[in-house]
Amino acid sequence: MVSTVQNTDVKQKDADCAVVVAVTCRAVFECGADDGEDVYGMGVAFPLLQAMQAVNGRLLEENPAESLLFDVILITTDSQHQQQSSRIISSTRHYGLEVGRFCFSSEEDFIESLLKNNVQLFLSTDRNKAHEASQKGVLSALLDQQVAPSEQLRVMFCGDAVIRPDAESTSASRQAAQSFSAQLGEMRRRFGMLDSPLSIVMVMSLGGRESCGGALQTLRSRGLCVDEAYCLAGAPRSPIVSLLRSHFLVSDGFSGLED
Incomplete structure (x- = not known):
């Protein structure tokens, strides 16, 4: 089963022109056990999302009507994370991340979730998931876990x-x-x-x-x-x-x- 929730905190991108990038929740947040905190800690994908937001920001500065923008989807197949979906969404809001949609799916429907959302690039720290997606025709890559924060x-x-x-x-x-x-x-x-x-x-x-x-x-x-x-x-x-x-x-x- 695949469930996709729009993030009402951000303006939705033009589906016909945007570059749709899916990033795993585990890469964006340090999603450990419930430690009582309201938000998750920052994961290795933070420099990536910050850099993509900087690109979008500059594009919109040049042309407020620009439609060629990065459209980021946060995706997870972890049942524990899905039970804490409100925490994921609130964490995104807390850090000011420009995430357009949240996608929750089972392991069996993982590829379907990528295809259903017209994902053009899938990024993960999980080599097996990235390889599986690539074999099904979804461009995939591993995230560098040592990239320092950068606006470029x-x-x-x-x-x-x-x-x-x-x-x-x-x-x-x-x-x-x-x-x-x-x-x-x-x-x-x-x-x-x-x-x-x-x-x-x-x-x-x-x-x-x-x-x-x-x-x-x-x-x-x-x-x-x-x-x-x-x-x-x-x-x-x-x-x-x-x-x-x-x-x-x-x-x-x-x-x-x-x-």
Whole structure:
């Protein structure tokens, strides 16, 4: 069973134009046992939500009628959390989080809840859930658990997957990645070169300059131009990833920042 509740504290986004992002409740809040507190503690997804809100805020400053905005859905399959739904909603209100909807579903209906809400990007700290969603055609990524609070949303793209998609990725997940790339690219073009609240990074682990150039061309053909590009030519990816501190990594299949 899937139950979706609108957040009446925020203005609902245009369903035809918004970029719908679902984030797990466990990533947003430290949802432990009932400790008597009125609100949950802040989880690892707080920097992400703050950065997305900053992007939305800047877009609306430039154009109050802007419809290309991030539409965040908070989703949970934990029965204990669902029994404390009022606490989740009040916690969102307490922290001033711009969450448009709350989605409560069973484990069995988890994928249905994503599809029913037209989710274009699913973010979680649970590798199994992210992989499951990706296999069903929903673009998914793991959240970096060490990102410091920042008003700039930093999104990393895997250049290797752009030109050589993972054999395990489905055509639906690859199409989802391309669609998200186009929307993100359009959003990035709303801002100038300097002082942008949104930054696109590409990291190429394998190959040389030609491979890197090919990946950049492919992304441009999808409508996405990057702010920074790194060609590692076979060197380990972890060191540069730890320095860049992007919020999440987009691949044509499914990948985590620590890979």
